Amino acid sequence: MTSYTATVETAARRTPADLDAAIDALEAYHGAIGTSVLGRLEATITLDAETLRQATQTAVAVVADALGSPAVAVNVAPTADVDRAQGRPPIPELLSVADAAERLGVTRQAILQRIDSGAIAATKVGKAYVVRAADVTGSKGA
Structure with a gap:
């Protein structure tokens, strides 16, 4: 299994009516909810998956369900690559x-x-x- 970090942008432009429920739905994925540069609601999550395809499909489904809005954009990469690109040192075992x-x-x-x-x-x-x-x-x- 590989750890992936996914940012999923949704069509929603407003915070969900029940923000606490949305945050709770993403808790197992260490989720963070914010606004994209285009003013849409997005969430970043971390998940384990066998393949990039599996990670992408799972991330889109989880975020769309949690935020109550369909995905319009997604960015998924192995977490180690995301950390390296952001200058974070690898976490040792x-x-x-x-x-x-x-x-x-x-x-x-x-x-x-x-x-x-x-x-x-x-x-x-x-x-x-x-x-x-x-x-x-x-x-x-x-």
């Missing part, structure tokens, strides 16, 4: 402490000790740590 422990064949406590000692770099997200997958490659039990 991240692992939870439990996933890192499983990958190395050690306990969660062993990973936490390595984080505390600085042997593995980690970032705290909320109350949990995440580590870059590239930092926990190696043989089991290492």
Whole structure:
């Protein structure tokens, strides 16, 4: 599966009567609603799909349904390409402490000790740590 970013412009020129419902309908797609340069309502969403064609068809259907108006234009590209074009660095694969422990064949406590000692770099997200997958490659039990 590939992650795609799609911007779908609709024929509507006004905000939907129930904007909250439209936003809720796009929530699973990390949707954002705005106005195009032509003054039409548009939404940008992110979705996973097997092919560009599948991503395009799904995006058009999801946005048209959420905004209650047919699509008049669509732009779909792999999210990695969109991020690169906008100068955003790629997001590395991240692992939870439990996933890192499983990958190395050690306990969660062993990973936490390595984080505390600085042997593995980690970032705290909320109350949990995440580590870059590239930092926990190696043989089991290492």
